[in-house]
Amino acid sequence: MGAKAARLGELLRLGWPVPRGFxxxxxxxxxxxxxxxxxQILERAHRALTSGDGARALRAGLEAGDCLRELTLSATFRASLEAQCSALLEGPEIEGASVSGLPSLAVRSSALVEDGSQQSHAGQFSSVLNLRSVEAVFDAVTEVWASWFSERAIAYRQRWLQDQQAGVLSLAAVPAMAVLVQRMITPRCSGVLFTVHPVRGTRDELCLEAGPGLGEELAQGRLLPDLFVVRRPLDASSRFSISERSVARKERALRASxxxxxxxxxxxxxxAARRQPCLDDGEIIALCRLAVDLEQHCGAAVDLEWALDSAGRIFLLQVRPVTALAGSGPVRSHDARPLRARPLLWTQRFSGERWTEGATPLGWSIVQPALHHFTYWEVASERWLEGSEPSRLILGRPYFNLTIFRHLAFRLPGGAPPQFLLEMFPPDEQRELQEQAPLLPNLGLVVSVLGQMVRERRWERYRFNPRTNCADWEEFQPRFEAQIADLSVDFLEIGPGLKVLEVARQLMVDYxxxxxxxxxxxxxSYEGLGILLRSWGGLGGEALRAALVSQPADNETLRCNAALWRLAWQAQQLEEVRARLLREPLPSLSELEGCEGGTQFVTAFAEFLQAFGHRSxxxxxxxxxxxxxxxxLPLQMIAGYLRGGLPVDPSLAERQRSEEREQAERLVRTRMGRTALRRLLPWRQQLFDRLLVLSRRYMALRENQRxxxxxxxxxxxxxxxRLGALLERSGALGSGADxxxxxxxxxxxxxxxxxxPDLASQRIEQRRQRFNRDLLAVHPxxxxxxxxVPVPLGHGAAGGDVLVGLGISSGRLRGRVRVLSRLEDMAALQPGEILVCRAADPGWTPLFLTAGALVFELGSVLSHGAVVARxxxxxxxxxxxxxxxxxQDGMEVTVDGDRGTVTLHRALKGPMLRDELC
Known part of the structure; x- marks a missing residue:
């Protein structure tokens, strides 16, 4: 009868709160x-489905589906079905009525391949809800059978069959499809609950998501749910405690018609309900207690789908043992040696968004020494880091040496190293550091670094004081900008030019x-905010923390994007300019200037470049x-805004973010002062306020310094x-660009x-060839x-249908993918699509006004893409x-910024993990 029906039937027989059914x-x-x-029709479809011919499979499959819909039920079968349905519809009202006092039924698939060990087919078959007559149930049963041959199920199965060996194909001609008919619940709210955290893999935390009404919106990724993290009791004398809560803004609920x-x-x-949590604390604890009892019954962590009716009664809609999760299971490293004894570890996670393209030999030879001036500890390197430097070029890309952080990482008892440090490491080392990091850093290395700092007076290189670092920047920034403007590019000889370059290099060091x-x-400070919100306020979630530090008016990157939007708005008002920008190929500025209104637009565009032309x-x-x-490039961004319909004015979002910030502050104050003693002695609120002010200042510097x-x-x-041109003029270079x-x-x-010059020419040619080769190389x-270092791609019932990363901006969206390997390909991005790219520097962020969600291979919680995305x-x-x-372009996925997952609804390899609610 399929795993879904079998599990629910067993639980119902044992007295668990499962809606009655057959x-x-x-x-x-x-x-x-x-x-x-x-x-005969089904056998023909079976042969087509296993032929490897996708078009043939689709034609035959759709024909077979129509055939199943046209089946007529035998008198015996109809009578049995009618008796069972009538018993459910006329039975005791223990589950409540569905619609306006009328009981209703749900017809759900329970195929034998669903939730299996090799194929899950989850979400591929139909469910039909809100059925109040036996005739409607008859039709729904044939619809569920026919969904075996739906277009999405055929495409899914085709891909799965392509990845299997010929000997393991076991699909029969007649679908092995059971159908589950249940009394339907009228949920006040519904959701999912994991008894192990699905992202962190921590087994002392339960993760609960809840949304109003029926749960299909949540399962399909179209609803941002309330999120609660609950800690298990440590022993019999302790209780469940809610450690994090994130309440989403909810505009609507899905109900039965x-x-x-x-x-x-x-x-x-x-x-009044849009900002309120779906569940109160008592209901959250009751759900968690039920889930832990289920876990004990199943003998493993469980993932359950639940509904809560208007009377507050809990019902189980689906229960699965959790077999594959991000971070679950024992720690498995690619290297069995202790962390601090392993080979050097290099990463692009810090450098990838700063060098999204190749690094030139000249550019890197200037930037690297400036970075090493602050990060290279030669004595410690010789003793503990194999004499390695803090950074190096590998296949034309900068990589940073993480090895020193293995020696510096430590955890307090019961805690873990800072999250911003963990996110730089590979997943297996993250888990090792979370669970097994030493209680102390490498004290020998620490003493070595401090000794070198004292001997060489290196403290003078840094603006160390966290209370004055912001003020130091505010004093330095206008002088810095003025000195940049004073850097002459009009020198006539190489010698004076080199002196100008030395001044510029010193400015880089000062910066x-x-x-x-x-x-x-x-x-x-940002991580500290999260800690205080959880420990003092019982609040969590990236949405709340992001709202608290939001200050779009002070963000230069947002100011740039808003200016670009205003240019697009101006072009939209100028009919001929708009028409020219929508043509292919993109017109030049001189061509635009020649059309009606063009001079006005080009003048405004020149002012934009004067202010923001240094972006990249x-x-x-x-x-x-x-x-x-x-x-x-910016002109193409403007054309993209026009082509897809002008995005919403960013200034409107700015006002909304200001309102959300005020609401977040009120919520925090309420939680911080929730007892009379806390209100009498408000030291927690005072410390939090000071940290919040500091965090806001540093978040603004994050964008504005860059x-x-x-x-x-x-x-x-x-x-x-200019130096290259002068070297060319002197005959030392064949071309100044070299x-x-x-x-x-x-x-x-x-x-x-x-x-x-001849030797220089040889080196130039060799490096040019290597540079071009490196651009095409794979950069781990x-x-x-x-x-x-191998990094797991994701997880799933049988591998790979959920890609796992780091959630950096809250929310959930289901949409179609658009992969961009270069910013120059931006015209392909359509409004609402999910932008997928290697990494995003500030120059990519104007595309965020068009995109619906973001997926990057590289980034961090405070990367530029993260700050703007929030x-x-x-x-x-x-x-x-x-x-x-x-x-791949056009693939349908759900991006979950809270869980840090990307769920593939049209699988590339392997089956889907999640099942749909109801």
């Missing part, structure tokens, strides 16, 4: 097919002396293309381009005659020594290994 066995369908001569049998409809929620500590304090999609690379160099730094990098590019393939020391040697997220309220998941190759 099962129609697969043999009933086999008998009807044999009696009515339909077997009163007028139309078999239909569902959305009902708007009252304004980093503040920025690196600002970045650290942003992470620490790979801005830490000095020679990356800037908008000032390639104005067609905005100013981009100006310096553009001016350095202009200086180096300077990018020399290192900065080689440029000096070439100018001073210590490097022969992690390297252990020189070997790529301001735009886009669900986002980063660190999704292989996302750009596993996900």
């Amino acid at each position: 099962v129609i066995s697969p043999s009933a369908l086999s008998d009807l097919v044999a009696q009515q001569g339909s077997l 009163i007028e139309h049998e078999g239909k569902l409809q959305f009902e708007p929620l009252p304004a 980093l002396s503040i920025h690196l500590l600002s970045l650290l304090y942003a992470h620490l 999609s790979a801005s830490w690379e000095i020679f990356a293309s800037r908008w000032e160099d390639s104005p067609e 905005f100013s730094f981009d100006r310096l990098l553009l001016r350095m590019k202009r200086v180096l381009e 300077i990018v393939f020399l290192e900065i020391d080689e440029v000096l040697e070439l100018h001073e005659g210590r490097l022969a 997220d992690f390297l252990s020594g020189e070997e790529a 301001e735009y309220k886009l669900p986002a998941v980063v660190n999704v290994q292989g996302a750009c190759s596993l996900l």
